[in-house]
Amino acid sequence: MLNHITINDKIKFFKKKIKVSSDKSLSIRCVLLASQAVGISKIYNLLESEDVLNALKTIKKLGIKCKKKNNFYEIHGFGLNGFSIKKNTVINAGNSGTLARLILGLLIKSNKKIKLIGDKSLSKRDFKRVVDPLKIFGANITCKKNSLPVEVFGSDFLRPIRYFENKGSAQCKSTVMLAALNTPGTTLIKAKKSRNHTEILFKSLGIPIKIKSNKYYDIIKVNGLNQFKSFNYKIPGDISSSAFFIVLTLLSENSKIIIKNVNVNEGRIGIIKILKRMNSKIIFQNKKIYKGEKIADIYVKSTTKFNSINCPDSLNSSAIDEFLLIFLVAAKAKGISTFKNLGELNNKESPRLDIAIKFLKLIGIKVLRNKNKIKIFGNPKLQLKRNYIMKNFLKDHRVFMMTCVAALAFGGNWKIYDKDSINTSFPNFLNILKSLGAKIK
Numbered sequence: 001m002l003n004h005i006t007i008n009d010k011i012k013f014f015k016k017k018i019k020v021s022s023d024k025s026l027s028i029r030c031v032l033l034a035s036q037a038v039g040i041s042k043i044y045n046l047l048e049s050e051d052v053l054n055a056l057k058t059i060k061k062l063g064i065k066c067k068k069k070n071n072f073y074e075i076h077g078f079g080l081n082g083f084s085i086k087k088n089t090v091i092n093a094g095n096s097g098t099l100a101r102l103i104l105g106l107l108i109k110s111n112k113k114i115k116l117i118g119d120k121s122l123s124k125r126d127f128k129r130v131v132d133p134l135k136i137f138g139a140n141i142t143c144k145k146n147s148l149p150v151e152v153f154g155s156d157f158l159r160p161i162r163y164f165e166n167k168g169s170a171q172c173k174s175t176v177m178l179a180a181l182n183t184p185g186t187t188l189i190k191a192k193k194s195r196n197h198t199e200i201l202f203k204s205l206g207i208p209i210k211i212k213s214n215k216y217y218d219i220i221k222v223n224g225l226n227q228f229k230s231f232n233y234k235i236p237g238d239i240s241s242s243a244f245f246i247v248l249t250l251l252s253e254n255s256k257i258i259i260k261n262v263n264v265n266e267g268r269i270g271i272i273k274i275l276k277r278m279n280s281k282i283i284f285q286n287k288k289i290y291k292g293e294k295i296a297d298i299y300v301k302s303t304t305k306f307n308s309i310n311c312p313d314s315l316n317s318s319a320i321d322e323f324l325l326i327f328l329v330a331a332k333a334k335g336i337s338t339f340k341n342l343g344e345l346n347n348k349e350s351p352r353l354d355i356a357i358k359f360l361k362l363i364g365i366k367v368l369r370n371k372n373k374i375k376i377f378g379n380p381k382l383q384l385k386r387n388y389i390m391k392n393f394l395k396d397h398r399v400f401m402m403t404c405v406a407a408l409a410f411g412g413n414w415k416i417y418d419k420d421s422i423n424t425s426f427p428n429f430l431n432i433l434k435s436l437g438a439k440i441k
């Protein structure tokens with residue numbers, strides 16, 4: 001089977017309401033927390049992508065029963081540390097950094113040795129960032145040259161920790177919060193602002209947690225060893241998946257889109273704030289709150305003239321998965337856009353900062369880089385006519401989907417490899433594009 005697609009036509013104007021795939025961050029967190037709850041949890045609208053299916057496989061391997069019913073998944077939890085682990089258990093987290101890091105937080109009390117592995121992309125990523133704090137809890141945990149495989153053998157002598165999370169990484173913060181669940185006493189985390197789904201879920205499940213916030217940091221206190229009951233949850237749409245359609249609509253002519261029922265958690269809407277500053281028309285409609293999370297329909301209209309931006313790095317964490325798309329808008333803006341402190345982008349499924357720069361140069365955009373700071377010289381008349389091939393990006397799903405958006409918005413004849421990568425987060429991506437009129441072979 002061919003694992004590439006071709007795009008030879010720009011997308012024509014469209015006016016549509018769509019639904020994107022369910023939130024990946026919330027799906028993985030719900031699966032992991034349901035595995036620690038007492039009783040049967042029901043998760044509706046669970047994202048059925050590879051990252052989340054790997055989360056289900058992982059808890060099954062750890063002795064938790066999961067069943068797919070009509071329109072929900074049932075997960076049978078036995079309470080905190082209720083895993084039953086066989087000898088020589090190997091967990092394969094596939095491509096998912098969130099699963100691989102967060103599950104380690106739940107394994108620090110395991111009574112058998114567990115080995116955690118992942119695919120080629122995950123095996124290149126940094127695990128020292130979670131192994132270090134878990135060691136302070138007292139877990140027996142090691143990693144090879146700061147990355148996978150990680151081996152963890154729990155301990156009965158865990159102690160609460162004080163931890164300073166200064167990368168703006170929700171994964172590191174959440175791993176420590178999950179470890180705190182199985183640890184006696186109060187763990188204290190000072191964390192640079194990042195998506196706070198774990199905190200909101202803890203609150204809605206009645207897990208004892210206290211949070212004090214200022215503009216840049218949250219001080220989070222988690223009280224361990226408190227059992228919590230099973231729960232029902234209906235996962236909303238994913239803003240990171242919506243982002244491809246937001247940017248495609250902005251860059252296309254005379255088009256409009258409404259994306260229904262999307263999670264617009266404050267720690268995720270950096271892209272919206274940045275694009276609005278660049279003169280984009282984006283409106284949240286029908287806002288509501290569901291179990292502490294903000295949900296809205298997102299209305300977007302094409303924009304003809306984008307401003308450049310000097311992007312404050314305080315927005316980096318809340319836009320972390322969307323920079324590839326933000327750079328496409330900067331490529332079309334009038335003037336020079338500046339982005340700084342983007343080092344974390346190179347710690348994603350692929351080295352996304354390096355790949356983004358190569359990509360912008362490929363489409364004829366001037367980019368200057370000074371370490372982790374880049375300047376993008378926008379060209380409001382950007383129109384592509386040549387042949388382009390996109391491959392060798394470590395099957396990074398977001399690189400694949402960003403390239404499709406660029407091809408449909410800017411033109412040119414494109415051959416884009418690794419189409420299966422969309423199964424990581426957004427299996428329906430190409431079908432939705434086609435429903436808007438995109439010609440994709």
Ligand code: S3P
Binds near residue numbers: 024098169194344
């Ligand atoms: C995620 C957090 C982010 C993000 C990832 C999902 C999460 O990673 O890039 O796609 O669900 O917590 P970091 O926390 O490492 O920045």
